[in-house]
Amino acid sequence: MSALPIIAVWLGAWGLNAWLSRFDTRATRLAVALIFGATILILWEMIVRIHAVPPVILPAPSRIGASVAQNTAILWTDFVQTILKGALTGWLIGALAAIATAIAIDRSPFLQRGLLPIGNFVAALPIVGIAPILVMWFGFDWQSKAAVVVVMVFFPILVNMVAGLAATDPMQRDLMATWAAPYRASLWKLRLPAAMPFLFNGLKITTTLALIGAIVAEFFGSPTRGMGFRISTAVGRLDLPLVWAEILVAAIAGSLFYGIVALIEKKVTFWHPSQRRQRG
Amino acid sequence: MTVIEACDVSLTFQTADGPVHALKDVSLTIAPGDFVSFIGPSGCGKTTFLRTIAALETPTGGTLAVNGMTPEAARKARAYGYVFQAPGLYPWRTIAGNISLPLEIMGFSRSDRAQRIARVLDLVDLTGFGSKYPWQLSGGMQQRASIARALAFDADILLMDEPFGALDEIVRDRLNEALLDLWKKTGKTIGFVTHSIPEAVYLSTRIVVMSPRPGRITRVIDSPLPRDRPLEIRDTPEFIALAQQVREGLREGHSYD
Amino acid sequence: MTVIEACDVSLTFQTADGPVHALKDVSLTIAPGDFVSFIGPSGCGKTTFLRTIAALETPTGGTLAVNGMTPEAARKARAYGYVFQAPGLYPWRTIAGNISLPLEIMGFSRSDRAQRIARVLDLVDLTGFGSKYPWQLSGGMQQRASIARALAFDADILLMDEPFGALDEIVRDRLNEALLDLWKKTGKTIGFVTHSIPEAVYLSTRIVVMSPRPGRITRVIDSPLPRDRPLEIRDTPEFIALAQQVREGLREGHSYD
Amino acid sequence: QELTLQLKWVTQAQFAGYYVAKDKGFYEEEGLDVTILPGGPDIAPTQVLAGGGADVVVEWMPAALAAREKGLPLVNIAQPFKSSGMMLTCLKESGITDPATDFKGKTLGVWFSGNEYPFLSWMSQLGLSTEGGPDGVTVLKQGFNVDPLLQKQAACISTMTYNEYGQVLDAGIAEDDLVTFKYEDQGVATLEDGLYVLDSTLQDETKVADLVKFVRASMKGWKYAEENPQEAAQIVLDNDETGAQTLDHQVRMMTEIAKLTAGSDGTLDEADYQRTVDTLMAGGSDPVISAAPEGAFSHVVTEQAVQ
Amino acid sequence: MTEASPTLAGRIMPVLTVLLAIVVIWYLAAVWMNAPWVRDQAARADAVLTTDDLVRQTLTLERPVLPAPHQVAAGLWDGITGQAITSKRSLVWHGWITLSATLAGFAIGTAAGILLAVGIVHNRAMDQSVMPWAVASQTVPILAIAPMVIVVMASAGVTGLLPKAIIAAWLSFFPVLVGMVKGLRTPDAMQLDLMHSWNASGSQRFWHLRLPNSLPYLFASLKVAIAAALVGTIVGELPAGATAGLGARLLSGSYYGQTVQIWAALFAAAILAAALVMLIGWIESLTLRRMGLAR
Numbered sequence A: 001m002s003a004l005p006i007i008a009v010w011l012g013a014w015g016l017n018a019w020l021s022r023f024d025t026r027a028t029r030l031a032v033a034l035i036f037g038a039t040i041l042i043l044w045e046m047i048v049r050i051h052a053v054p055p056v057i058l059p060a061p062s063r064i065g066a067s068v069a070q071n072t073a074i075l076w077t078d079f080v081q082t083i084l085k086g087a088l089t090g091w092l093i094g095a096l097a098a099i100a101t102a103i104a105i106d107r108s109p110f111l112q113r114g115l116l117p118i119g120n121f122v123a124a125l126p127i128v129g130i131a132p133i134l135v136m137w138f139g140f141d142w143q144s145k146a147a148v149v150v151v152m153v154f155f156p157i158l159v160n161m162v163a164g165l166a167a168t169d170p171m172q173r174d175l176m177a178t179w180a181a182p183y184r185a186s187l188w189k190l191r192l193p194a195a196m197p198f199l200f201n202g203l204k205i206t207t208t209l210a211l212i213g214a215i216v217a218e219f220f221g222s223p224t225r226g227m228g229f230r231i232s233t234a235v236g237r238l239d240l241p242l243v244w245a246e247i248l249v250a251a252i253a254g255s256l257f258y259g260i261v262a263l264i265e266k267k268v269t270f271w272h273p274s275q276r277r278q279r280g
Numbered sequence B, C: 001m002t003v004i005e006a007c008d009v010s011l012t013f014q015t016a017d018g019p020v021h022a023l024k025d026v027s028l029t030i031a032p033g034d035f036v037s038f039i040g041p042s043g044c045g046k047t048t049f050l051r052t053i054a055a056l057e058t059p060t061g062g063t064l065a066v067n068g069m070t071p072e073a074a075r076k077a078r079a080y081g082y083v084f085q086a087p088g089l090y091p092w093r094t095i096a097g098n099i100s101l102p103l104e105i106m107g108f109s110r111s112d113r114a115q116r117i118a119r120v121l122d123l124v125d126l127t128g129f130g131s132k133y134p135w136q137l138s139g140g141m142q143q144r145a146s147i148a149r150a151l152a153f154d155a156d157i158l159l160m161d162e163p164f165g166a167l168d169e170i171v172r173d174r175l176n177e178a179l180l181d182l183w184k185k186t187g188k189t190i191g192f193v194t195h196s197i198p199e200a201v202y203l204s205t206r207i208v209v210m211s212p213r214p215g216r217i218t219r220v221i222d223s224p225l226p227r228d229r230p231l232e233i234r235d236t237p238e239f240i241a242l243a244q245q246v247r248e249g250l251r252e253g254h255s256y257d
Numbered sequence D: 001q002e003l004t005l006q007l008k009w010v011t012q013a014q015f016a017g018y019y020v021a022k023d024k025g026f027y028e029e030e031g032l033d034v035t036i037l038p039g040g041p042d043i044a045p046t047q048v049l050a051g052g053g054a055d056v057v058v059e060w061m062p063a064a065l066a067a068r069e070k071g072l073p074l075v076n077i078a079q080p081f082k083s084s085g086m087m088l089t090c091l092k093e094s095g096i097t098d099p100a101t102d103f104k105g106k107t108l109g110v111w112f113s114g115n116e117y118p119f120l121s122w123m124s125q126l127g128l129s130t131e132g133g134p135d136g137v138t139v140l141k142q143g144f145n146v147d148p149l150l151q152k153q154a155a156c157i158s159t160m161t162y163n164e165y166g167q168v169l170d171a172g173i174a175e176d177d178l179v180t181f182k183y184e185d186q187g188v189a190t191l192e193d194g195l196y197v198l199d200s201t202l203q204d205e206t207k208v209a210d211l212v213k214f215v216r217a218s219m220k221g222w223k224y225a226e227e228n229p230q231e232a233a234q235i236v237l238d239n240d241e242t243g244a245q246t247l248d249h250q251v252r253m254m255t256e257i258a259k260l261t262a263g264s265d266g267t268l269d270e271a272d273y274q275r276t277v278d279t280l281m282a283g284g285s286d287p288v289i290s291a292a293p294e295g296a297f298s299h300v301v302t303e304q305a306v307q
Numbered sequence E: 001m002t003e004a005s006p007t008l009a010g011r012i013m014p015v016l017t018v019l020l021a022i023v024v025i026w027y028l029a030a031v032w033m034n035a036p037w038v039r040d041q042a043a044r045a046d047a048v049l050t051t052d053d054l055v056r057q058t059l060t061l062e063r064p065v066l067p068a069p070h071q072v073a074a075g076l077w078d079g080i081t082g083q084a085i086t087s088k089r090s091l092v093w094h095g096w097i098t099l100s101a102t103l104a105g106f107a108i109g110t111a112a113g114i115l116l117a118v119g120i121v122h123n124r125a126m127d128q129s130v131m132p133w134a135v136a137s138q139t140v141p142i143l144a145i146a147p148m149v150i151v152v153m154a155s156a157g158v159t160g161l162l163p164k165a166i167i168a169a170w171l172s173f174f175p176v177l178v179g180m181v182k183g184l185r186t187p188d189a190m191q192l193d194l195m196h197s198w199n200a201s202g203s204q205r206f207w208h209l210r211l212p213n214s215l216p217y218l219f220a221s222l223k224v225a226i227a228a229a230l231v232g233t234i235v236g237e238l239p240a241g242a243t244a245g246l247g248a249r250l251l252s253g254s255y256y257g258q259t260v261q262i263w264a265a266l267f268a269a270a271i272l273a274a275a276l277v278m279l280i281g282w283i284e285s286l287t288l289r290r291m292g293l294a295r
């Protein structure tokens, strides 16, 4: 039975993790996540080897690793082009625009009621449809990728921010009323802080969206660098280890991006019940 | 001149299973410098009436004037400080930050703020807790912080909804004295909801007894006690008689009693 | 036999600016059928001690036994009912649904549940409010609903954290009587946090006076009053003497007094 | 006998021969049950073949040879397309008249995903860097359509005689406003649309027999399509599930395709093969393939099929 | 402080106003963006253009850079009503194909997301190991691996709706997971303590406290998830041989430069998504009202 060693490794790793997780220190938490990942990689390698999966279908992690080592220069260029120029700029512009819009329409229930349903509609426009159009409008380079990212992240953040601005509890609002707080004060001192947990929810979800957007947009036209470009080209050349190397970079970059935003969230919303162990 | 003038004020909440008459034909006049306590069984509309004065609810009937203006205009003029039944502190600000908040909004200078914060923290015996977050304090400490916040900016009218409910007798006595002191010195007008008959009698110049379903005023008792009230006044016969009067008024309202 | 046996219990919270000694070397023995009140200034650790008994906090020092087991085991055996300082009702359930919840969890039958809900609603005078949602009730009504919830499943130990804090005197008297009645009939062991000296004296067989920073027990006063206590007992000299004793104990703890 | 054919691109007259053979029952006559899988921009037929998703694929020879060098043993079993339809179409206003001198510093649109090889060979033969700069050309990864030319984002774009070129004309640009360079004329033509299978398939007698029937029926389909462009176009249209094609377009495509299939009975011309290999290996510093492939084609199937 | 819920007219008027504004801007943009092409064409033909001509031509181009609203509307109308719904030119037919895979993927994704969230909240080993990898999974560019998924599944004999549904599920499980983890963790400490004091079992805590508490979060996530599932399906339709479905429509429109067709397919997809989101919103308000949470 060729499946037997695979199952054995799985069970072994799971047991180890279950045991480790009981300690719940910073070190063990990291160890647990790493062991989980390592297990997946080992299982992957085992499956590929034991079942002799052709490398053009699924290369083994070891070959992907080798490809990463070989192609660092290419990977770096692509990272700069797609992640730093495309995804990050787009995400920043989209997030700032969404926050500004949320604040702008916050005072007007009329605009909110008019804009949000349409916002939901626009958010539902599939990226594969928008990307070619934006490439046509903004050209081939990273600007069009950033534009795609802006469109993708704008509405999720807007919707969260609007919900957040409304998410104060009645007594907190009443207090502001008793002080006759002018609009700006209640915005800065009450609604913005109260909106932070929601805003960060939106920001976190959109980190991954931004990456997907920037990469996918490159399928619809790009200069000869970028992760999406490399992936589609490498697939055509059956250089699957390079494809997976790019995917690996995307995954690491995305996790880092998410992690950084989550870290900032922790700092900013330290007071929120989901961030602290509070009492009754 | 009157500070608060309520004339046949009614307020009905529309709920899924029919209207709730929280206030019905409530009329009351409060003069400047009055200390008025509201007492009555749970659910009789005390909170609702205080909120109406503060323009946090809009009456569905009758007229209400605060400082000769509409409650709304008075609110805009920052005529009052309000202490809610629950502490309602902002979790993202420390205790000092919470007290500072209305001061910032009203544009007090930084040094003035620091001074006022120190003063009111001392008043409610929370000196040293300024840098703690609300969730690190006990229930009573949170309530005191919220009192401090309402006192910090020295409004002419103070509306307090069971401010001392979560406090022990000693602290309560202390804060009662402090409040009386403040009131005498500043001549503020105070609206005060309480469940404690001795507290109401000890503090007030007038005691308003309310009864529920529908919420209305059943008695208004003027206190013959002098403005200077040492704690010992609570053992005088006048005090005890007054308390008895309030207790009777209260009992009337309790239909089930 | 003892129900609760605390021996040198300590509890320290680690906060950003240093440790807070909420409890220090607290020793106490509670026998079956005791009615023990905890009284003390705000922040002295009453809530914390009650929570430790209920296995909601773990002491950082000392030993604690409930019904001869660890607090954790006692909790698992559903040894107690707990009323929190704030109502803590579930907003997505009606008042009746809230009371029903622990019953459902403990597997009471549908008809049994209905009967118990009706009984406790009546006990706290909320008959007719069963189908309302928590946010449709006043603060006091919510607190009564939460008391009803803790009473519904008839645990042998009742732990109550300022259950009557938000209630007016009349309702409070009524509920005090009802609680005493229940206690006499069922022989429950009751741990009761309060700020009111008369309430503590009226209800308890023992009064535990605590003082803060660090939280500790300063006095344990055994009540000489009989188990049968009409409301009028509060005017007897024994009662007043006892109250005075508690007040003194309390005053000792207030360093600033 | 069941057989699956993976196309290189979406359903269109480029593959008319196979659709005609299926619709006209030529496959059925041979006792074959053929499933035709349309391709798309993200389908690499070689990968589908390796994954076992198809028995035969339509692929361009550069991609096939490159895959072979990557260790995927593709073998050409038939070559219905005799000549190449690939060209570079430029706007006259860009001032390009001679590839050897005028491409410098210009932006050119190129298809990737395995279709970039002929272009890369051409550029290296011209001695032009594809990394941009004043002495090289800037390469754009061209999307699906001819917009880059219409929007003037590129001086030239890749087109096929039978498809994109027509689209440029349809868009309203006159032939006079365009300059075209056919790969065929530039001497860098490579073989397009051939039929490929895995080496292992050819080791199996019964499978070879099936392939023979398949190629025979397919070529019959191609010849029928050449002669009846109208009907062939209609058949393609009927098989197009996206409903996006128009008859006019497909008829024109069929007419142009017929020029490319003309003169092929399916047998691979070894001279054409050699030219393709030479072109690919002449890639200068970065050749598409580094060594002349061995056994990259086989006449086994066509020899029996044309009898 | 209770705000009366707006009337139907009060809800529709703002939308219409904003829509009107958008349409006006759109027309202006269409003229502006299509003008260079029209001018070029005129120059090539040596014709003189009046402003009137310019505007008219920019709004009626066959391959506009930005089609005018009425062109898209006509395309949509023709796609929806102009054909028998079984016709391959009918947007209804393509919409249905996309919808069925979307729903299947949404169901799989939601189930996976909820199960994972429950596992994460209740099992510490899962809490510490799954979440970082779930995040990583979302950063994998699916459009890149979609073809491989399709190929691999096809080689395993799985074709048709399922491969697309799996790609849709891949995209939709994440919002559900994030929302549910947050939602299942929102109960405040007192509510948890109460459950604790009753010694409620893990499953009782889940059903009576965590789940009801998480519902608002769940519904918010479901709305995101269903839109994500639709995107996933469309992405899955591209390499699946681009045969049928709105994704194939988009692609073939794109391939032949038929801008109007792209926009019509785009709008059809968005309308579908909006309808699905509204459906979930409706279920949400129904549920929350029954639970007494809608105030």
Ligand SMILES: Nc1ncnc2c1ncn2[C@@H]1O[C@H](COP(=O)(O)OP(=O)(O)OP(=O)(O)O)[C@@H](O)[C@H]1O
Pocket (backbone or CB within 6 Å): B013, B014, B015, B020, B021, B022, B041, B042, B043, B044, B045, B046, B047, B048, B049, B085, B215, C135, C136, C137, C138, C139, C140, C141, C166
């Ligand atoms: N938002 C609301 N919707 C429906 N009914 C309400 C609402 N707010 C208050 N009520 C009802 O109005 C009545 C008066 O409530 P109110 O809060 O004023 O009582 P209260 O006198 O302050 O009681 P307590 O002493 O318990 O705080 C109660 O019966 C309550 O149920």
Ligand SMILES: Nc1ncnc2c1ncn2[C@@H]1O[C@H](COP(=O)(O)OP(=O)(O)OP(=O)(O)O)[C@@H](O)[C@H]1O
Pocket (backbone or CB within 6 Å): A278, A279, B135, B136, B137, B138, B139, B140, B141, B166, C013, C014, C015, C020, C021, C022, C041, C042, C043, C044, C045, C046, C047, C048, C049, C085, C215
């Ligand atoms: N989670 C916590 N983190 C830090 N400090 C805490 C925490 N919980 C309680 N404390 C501190 O422990 C002390 C005791 O708190 P506790 O809630 O037991 O007081 P209490 O006697 O119940 O007061 P009150 O009568 O005001 O409710 C207080 O000083 C409080 O600030």
Ligand SMILES: Cc1ncc(C[n+]2csc(CCO)c2C)c(N)n1
Pocket (backbone or CB within 6 Å): D008, D009, D014, D041, D111, D112, D113, D115, D142, D143, D144, D160, D162, D163, D164
């Ligand atoms: C994104 C993309 N664009 C174009 C082609 C090239 N291509 C392969 S077959 C074929 C037929 C044309 O009618 C064309 C143009 C591709 N492979 N991928």
Ligand SMILES: [Mg+2]
Pocket (backbone or CB within 6 Å): B046, B047, B048, B085, B161, C138, C139, C140
């Ligand atoms: Mg109240």
Ligand SMILES: [Mg+2]
Pocket (backbone or CB within 6 Å): B138, B139, B140, C046, C047, C048, C085, C161
């Ligand atoms: Mg407490």
